[in-house]
Amino acid sequence: MDAIKCINTRRSIRKYKDEKIPAKIIKDFIIAGSNAPSSLNDQPWIFITITKKKTMENLTNLKVQLSKFVATAPLIIACCYDETKSRAKHHNLENVALAAENILLTAHASGLGACYVTAFDPGFPEIEESIIKELALPVNIKAVCLISIGYPDQKPGNKKMRKLSEIWKREKYDA
Ligand SMILES: Cc1cc2nc3c(=O)[nH]c(=O)nc-3n(C[C@H](O)[C@H](O)[C@H](O)COP(=O)(O)O)c2cc1C
Helix, strand or coil, rough: HHHHHHHHCCEEEECCCCCCHHHHHHHHHHHHHCCCCCHHHHHCCEEEECCCCHHHHHHHHHCCCCCCHHHCEEEEEEEEEEHHHCHHHHHHHHHHHHHHHHHHHHHHCCCCCCEEEEECCCCCCCHHHHHHHHHHCCCCCEEEEEEECCCCCCCCCCCCCCCCHCCCCCCCCCC
């Protein structure tokens, strides 16, 4: 699949077949994440691969709605940053979000399906607390998202898109 087709056909997949992902493909995800652009090329990311069902269930066994489907995937990648590894700390979320998109696209290009799920929500501190506990994160490591990945067992429905005329301004914002 060429890169542009991959970008334009990627969709969130939330239902997975009960099939393991080969170690070589898991390594591809980490390499893809690590090739993302980062502020000052600091590459402050840490990727934690999770395949143990118990950890997945503990991560999602919350009263608040951290999406439960995440625990049904054969693989979760927690995308984090290490605060001690970046000079421009205000760019850490951007750094990790770009790495996460590389992983989502690599999953799609490999015939897998993935979904980005946030790892923090100021309204629901339990989400962050459970991730810190289950993944034994030290204080300098902050989780940005969990990406669930597996062989797709669903076809995503149509996605409502905003019109290009609404989001594309030429030369200036002309309202
Ligand atoms: C910052 C962010 C947070 C998200 N959090 C969740 C989430 O908690 N649960 C979930 O099922 N999907 C989550 N998603 C996935 C979006 O729902 C999804 O990308 C969006 O509906 C567009 O659909 P698509 O990915 O198929 O293009 C999140 C995506 C982003 C970028």
